[in-house]
Amino acid sequence: MRNQVLHAELADVRQQLRRLQKQTANAKRKKQGRVLRHGQGWRCSPSSPPCLVVLEYSGGIADVAADFVQGRGCWKKRTFVAAASGICSGERRQLVSDIESAYDTAPLSQIARLCGNPVQAGLVSGAQMLKILRWLMERSLTAWVEEQNAVHGVAPSRAQLVEQALCAIPALAPQFYQQKLRSLLLTTPRSQRRWLATFRLRWGLRIGKLKLCSHLSVQEKQSKEFKAAFKEMWRRREAASAAGSVTTMQWLEVVVAAIEVVLPANDWEAAFAAVGAVAEQTCLGERLCDALGWKLCPQVPEGRLEVVTLRSARGGHLEVALGSGWRCGAVAILDRCAALLHQEMETLKRRRVELKRQSKQAAKDQKLLAAKRQLPKACPLMTSSCFCNVRNKVVLMCWKFRRMLSSKCQVMLLPSGLLLVAEVVEAPSGMRLSVSVAKVSELRSEKVPDSLGGRVSTVAIPST
Known part of the structure; x- marks a missing residue:
């Protein structure tokens, strides 16, 4: 019991x-x-002495101190997850602002102790000082490795990494802790490999293998140069976009800027292939109203039923036909193009413009025939879906594009002589941007180059 x-x-x-x-x-x-939601999972607070020491030893760069506070390159699991997941841009800016405010409002005596010996001043302990120096050294080493891989295409060896790590130790730190950190690095090769393994794990690096060869072909060099230029332009565009969204016009500026970097090598085929490969991977979503900026050069965009005659062009006025498929302020665009064409017509005595028809039915269109009868016999009619680009020697080139439902096109003539054609096409997966490029000198014939992918069916004879 x-x-x-x-x-x-x-x-x-x-x-x-x-x-x-x-x-x-x-x-x-x-x-x-609660700690992760309120940001208390960070390594330290923005106004703590370790954060101010990092800010002082990094040369006053608040972004470096923000990475330290967030726990980038830290072993702690919770802190590492919080830093890896990232915070929104607003919270990041607030964190940087808090760090700068803490440094600005700190007493002059504390700033003087930061510049001297923070350990003797009692701001941080010896272990904290060693961890701060090691973190700054590893962050600088991470940036150097990324530069060697992305810019120079080099995979550094163990000896090179150790040598660069020794050079990355902050010079403002006390000599005792600098020497102690050097002694931790200058050990046996096995210990160095063990440290590099943990370094790669904490900073998100990995061991890869670069392609070994005696020399690179022209196509590979052009591909690497274009990708590097494109990434740099895209980073600049993302930094300039406060909302984080990129419009079609901004995308075209990035592509054009990247092309102009590739063109000095005079390898047109590589430039065409690079632009086509990038453009096919870009999905724009529904951005028709924001698409294709019209302010780059004189042009007459696409319209099905409009009639453009030499008389109307010289008069500085173009009429918009009903059902022409225009969008986004067509009247203002036509008026501007007409004024530009009017200025060019005044300086040209003779001009030859050919009639471009979309199909056999367009040849029997009574409206087109009536407009043609109003012109002199020596002055043909320019109509249909065409783009006019007047530049340099005032050469008027008439293009006929394949008509697609809900499509928009844009033609840009660059100073380097490259003609870029961009088209937003409605696809089952959404709206997609298609970009084609060609040299102007290649288009002065009736034969269409293969690089345009069949988008141009006829090319006008230049003026004589």
Whole structure:
């Protein structure tokens, strides 16, 4: 009987113990969730002495101190997850602002102690100072490795990494801790490999293998140059975009800027292939109203039923036909193009413009025939879907594009002589941007180059 009572009491105690363990685990989990939500999972606060020491030794760069506060390159699991997931741009800017404000509002005596010996001043301990110096050294080493891989195409060896790490130790730090950090690096090769393994794991690096060859072909060099230029332009565009969204016009500016970097090598085929490969991977979504900026050069965009005659061009006015498929302020665009054409017509005595028809039915269109009868016999009619680009020697080139439902086109003539044609096409997966490029000198014939992919069916004869 007594044994039964003891077993019952033991079971009751075990049940209470399990209940307490469960409550403790739930409370700990909720506390960790609150810490991550409120930003307390960071390594330290923005106004703490370690953060100010990092800011001082990094040359006053607040972004470096923000990475330190967020826990980038840290072993702690919770801090590392919080830093890896990232915070929004607004919170990041607020963190940088808090760090700068903490440094600006700090007393001059504290700033003087930061510049001297923070350990002797009691701001940080010796272990904290060593961790700060090691973190700054590893962050500088990470940036150097990324530059060697992306810019120079080089995979540094163990000896090169150790040598660069020794050079990356902050010179403002006390000599005692600099020497101690050097002694940790200048060890056996096995210890260095072990440290590099943990370094790659904490900073998100990995061991890769670059392509070994005696020399690179022209196509590979052009591809690498275009990709590097495109990434740099895209980073600049993302930095300039406060909302984080990129419009079609901004995308075209990035592509054009990247092309102009590739063109000095005079390898047109590589430039065409690079632009086509990038453009096919770009999905724009529904951005028709924001697409294709019209302010780059004189042009007459696409329209199905409009009639453009030499008389109307010289008069500085163009009429918009009903059902022409124009969008986004067609009247203002036509008026501007007409004024530009009018200025060019005044300086040209003779001009030859050919009639371009979309199909056999367009040849029997009574409206087109009536407009043609109003012109002199020596002055043909320019109509249909055409783009006019007047530049340099005032050469008027008439293009006929393949008509597609809900499509928009844009032609840009660059100073380098490259003609870029961009078209937004409606596809089952959404709106897509298609970019084609060609040299102007290649288009002065009736034969269409293959580089345009069949988008141009006829080319006008230049003026004589």
